[in-house]
Amino acid sequence: MQRGYVPLLYFVAILGLEAVMWKECRIIEVLRNKLVYQQRLQYMKHYFPINYTVNVQFEEVLRTANISKLRDQNVDELSLRYLWLNVNSQVLLKIWAVLLEKHPSWEYTQDLCHLFETLAEEYENYNQENVDSIIWDLVERILIADAGSSQKAMRPKALMDNCAKVMSMLYNKQCK
Template sequence: MATVNMQQGYTAVLWVLAVLGMEATALGECELTRLLQDKLQYEMRLQYMKHYFPINYMVQVQYEEVLRPSNITRLRNGTVSEVALRYLWFHVSSQAVLRIHEVLPEKHPSWKYTQELCQLFDALGKEYSKYQQSDVEAVVADLVKLIHSTGVESRRKAVRPKALLDNCLKVMRMLYGAPCQWEST
């Protein structure tokens, strides 16, 4: 019964957003990113991505795998759609979490935490499976292609694991806060 009422509430919210001409995210996206937001609380990022790592530990990532709020602002000013920005955020953030997870041995205290983040991104990936690179702006499609290319020599950058997750959360809040009607936290 509660599920039906919740679905009716979501339907009403989506209708209002459509009437206002705003791009609405899929229900699954809002639910999954809310779970990610809960999982990326400051205390958890600090504990699992800083305290459990050696001092000044860095993960090697592609230059394109570092997505900051300033990048999103620049792309928005270049008239990249919100859908394309969320698509980009998903690919960049899921790769960043995967890079962190790959360097951890299974007995590391952060392994289970990063595995749970990977599972949430896998579930979110199902939401994004309907999008094709041809459906988003060329600049975003090119970045996503570059992020997932293995044979291409790309510039590498050393980044702290916590910084990767900090950026993931900040950008996620920029992209999902308003459409998913999150309260400011």
């Protein structure tokens, strides 16, 4: 009798996983539409003073090369997405913190923050046991924001360019 339920439970589990991936892909699609080059250029460069920079931790500068190195260390894709989400959530909060409410980029940045919060809800049950130790250590350093952590001055557009490139790298296969 119990043997008959195993295929059914497997089928339900697959459907549940597909539903979660579908919701995640919808959020990523909206993020892609928000992070198109023209909007990044307008909101993160043209509306800021020339050569304006935001101080971020060295670990918050997440580039495609960083992801490639982590992949070479056999870090799984879900952990890499978790890292990308946490890094860019913190970066967006730092950019948003320097903006006045009437700044032309304020609403755009707020929308991006809300999209990242929505995506974070999808990763809510993703705990330390599921995250590679390398990634967990990086995320902890970013969230704790050690005073001794080295800072780097980055332009907001460069940070969002990195965000968009890494997002494409991590989600292109899953979310076509």
